[in-house]
Amino acid sequence: MTEMPVVTEVARAKINLALHVTGRRDDGYHLLDSLVTFCESGDRLDITASDEDRFSVSGPFADVLGAPADNLVLKARDGLRQRLAAAGIITGPVAIHLEKNLPVASGIGGGSADAAAALHGLLRAWKTDLEPRTSNALLLSLGADVPMCFAGTPLAARGIGENITPLPQMPAMALVLANPLIGVSTPAIFKALERRDNPPVGALPASADLADWIDCLKNLRNDMEPAATRLVPEIAAARAMLDAEGALLSRMSGSGATCFGIFGSFEKAKAAAEALRRQRPDWYFCATNTMSA
Ligand SMILES: C[C@](O)(CO)[C@H](O)COP(=O)(O)OP(=O)(O)OC[C@H]1O[C@@H](n2ccc(N)nc2=O)[C@H](O)[C@@H]1O
Numbered sequence: 237m238t239e240m241p242v243v244t245e246v247a248r249a250k251i252n253l254a255l256h257v258t259g260r261r262d263d264g265y266h267l268l269d270s271l272v273t274f275c276e277s278g279d280r281l282d283i284t285a286s287d288e289d290r291f292s293v294s295g296p297f298a299d300v301l302g303a304p305a306d307n308l309v310l311k312a313r314d315g316l317r318q319r320l321a322a323a324g325i326i327t328g329p330v331a332i333h334l335e336k337n338l339p340v341a342s343g344i345g346g347g348s349a350d351a352a353a354a355l356h357g358l359l360r361a362w363k364t365d366l367e368p369r370t371s372n373a374l375l376l377s378l379g380a381d382v383p384m385c386f387a388g389t390p391l392a393a394r395g396i397g398e399n400i401t402p403l404p405q406m407p408a409m410a411l412v413l414a415n416p417l418i419g420v421s422t423p424a425i426f427k428a429l430e431r432r433d434n435p436p437v438g439a440l441p442a443s444a445d446l447a448d449w450i451d452c453l454k455n456l457r458n459d460m461e462p463a464a465t466r467l468v469p470e471i472a473a474a475r476a477m478l479d480a481e482g483a484l485l486s487r488m489s490g491s492g493a494t495c496f497g498i499f500g501s502f503e504k505a506k507a508a509a510e511a512l513r514r515q516r517p518d519w520y521f522c523a524t525n526t527m528s529a
Pocket residue numbers: 252255264265266267268270343345348378379380381382395396397422423426490491
């Protein structure tokens with residue numbers, strides 16, 4: 237067995253600060269215009285060399301995951317290995333451990349973030365890289381959110397999510413994530429949309445001033461939120477709770493049900509998350525900073 241140190245990656249929660257659905261392609265996939273950022277917190281992946289491929293899971297949401305064969309981490313490992321083999325690069329067996337800290341099917345890209353982190357970690361572990369065209373095709377084959385999670389930096393995502401523009405002027409933000417622990421199916425929400433021809437995001441602040449970004453975000457939307465709230469009314473309750481704790485702005489992320497509140501500082505976010513946990517000990521709350529560019 238070749239000596240390989242433990243490679244650790246954080247699979248950061250993805251937040252759609254705004255998510256406009258602007259059209260639909262002939263194949264049924266929706267055209268999006270989304271402002272996306274990533275949290276400091278998320279799942280954790282540890283990768284080590286092994287005598288055979290292994291996969292284990294721990295953490296508060298490990299039990300909610302389906303069969304290992306359906307896990308996007310293994311789909312990412314196998315897809316990467318296949319493409320590397322096609323380029324003549326043979327890769328050794330690995331043990332991957334996933335610490336599942338993010339709620340599942342919750343609009344913050346858990347599975348997509350895990351897949352992206354697995355790819356980053358395996359490329360480091362195997363000391364290799366993919367040429368951009370191959371890696372773009374692999375990323376999108378794993379899910380529309382995987383290219384943005386692989387980029388992992390504040391960005392605008394267009395197309396079906398794969399057309400990415402970094403937004404270096406987006407500031408870091410202190411967030412509280414709130415989720416009633418009711419899983420939401422992404423295809424079900426896309427199907428339930430009443431409109432698919434909404435206006436795009438438009439102009440963004442040129443500077444990193446948080447107040448300017450919040451003013452801008454206030455005029456934007458998550459076009460999936462009305463349909464998701466009809467299915468899971470707790471989404472409206474989560475937003476109201478974030479607002480009552482002093483969020484400068486609250487909104488749903490992705491196809492839900494996770495909502496985020498932006499707070500003036502991490503201390504304020506932490507205090508709000510603690511107060512919310514006391515109100516609903518059965519829900520998920522997390523205070524976290526987002527990454528700066
Ligand atoms: C809602 C978002 O989270 C916003 O970032 C993403 O668009 C969803 O990304 P994802 O979960 O990675 O989605 P995928 O696993 O690729 O697709 C799940 C299903 O959602 C629908 N889907 C997804 C992405 C997209 N732009 N249009 C769609 O209509 C399709 O029915 C697809 O079969």
